[in-house]
Amino acid sequence: MTDLLTLGETMAAFRTTGPLRLGGTAGISVAGSESNVAIGVARLGHRAAWVGVTGADEPGELVRRTLRAEGVDLTWSRVDTAAPTGLILFENRVADINRVTYHRSFSAGSRLGPADVTRAFDAPGPPPRLLHVTGITCALGVEPYQAVVEAVRRARVAGSTICLDVNHRNRLWSLTEAAAALRPLLPSIDLVIASDDELAVLTDATDPAPALLSAGVTEVVVKHGADGATSHSATGTIHRPARTVPVVDTVGAGDAFVAGLLSGWLDGVDASARLDRAVTTGAFAVASRGDWEGLPDRAELALLDHGPGG
Ligand code: CKP
Ligand code: MG
Secondary structure (H helix, E strand, C coil), X not given: CCCXXXXXXXXXXXXXXXXXXXXXXXXXXXECHHHHHHHHHHHCCCCXXXXXXXXXXXXXXXXXXXXXXXXXXXXXXXXXXCCCCCEEEEEEEECCEEEEEEECCCCHHHHCCXXXXXXXXXXXCCCCCEEEEEHHHXXXXXXXXXXXXXXXXXXXXXXXXXXXXXXXXXCCCCHHHHHHHHHHHHHHCCEEEEEHHHHHHHCCCCCHHHHHHHCCXXXXXXXXXXXXXXXXXXXXXXXXXXXXXXXXXXXXXXXXXHHHHHHHHHHCCCHHHHHHHHHHHHHXXXXXXXXXXXXXXXXXXXXHHHCCCC
């Protein structure tokens, strides 16, 4: 049985230590919000599956090999011979500030469509316990958006819990476009995750969390960056401060947070313990270079409480 099913685009990632125009060396890895979450959840011992498309090329092999090595199920992913795997460049400028550039137009990843999702949901066996979708996949084009719509529809019918991370990306679409695409999904969403500034994508209300709860969402989790996170639900509001760690690389921190939160959900712990785990996994990502490389396994979760000496 799959605990968490997610879908999206994963790219080969090049991390430089300075401006690319100066040449030099780059670290090569993979990046993609949804697969970051799948990796985070898999490291914590849950069964995670990623639905996505890669090109028949070396970057695509890197993506597939990395996800497989991290224990992510690729049964419903596929290779498309007609388009290349997308690339993402992280050029380190100063301290933890990166310039991010996508090379993902017409990529294989953007050829994800509803048929990919149908194959996943038609597979024998119980449906996934959780479906996780993000605004990034919706922003990739009509077909990827339809894939998300279909995944949400099928998950609803199957009784899976559905999580939406707004994950707004200005480089991919405008706030208005994001609002038009994501708001119609809301009646089917159980758990919304957004940073403060992303809530306007989902509602025009001056007090967004209560408005989303009245629209039928069960829990709204708002990330405040260095100021922690807040969970809003019918049972009340819970706040957790961020954990204090040295800031090395903030990219991927949102996904790490989501992985911790969803892992807590899969374990059946309460909202307060879910938030504790989310700020902990988020802190691991902030304190390590790379989107997902520093994410903890089960035993490491307590490291920030006790330090390496235990
Ligand atoms: O919101 P986060 O910083 O956690 O997301 C980072 C990911 O998918 C990163 O892996 C990148 O590839 C992306 O978001 C993206 O498409 O921007
Ligand atoms: Mg994010």
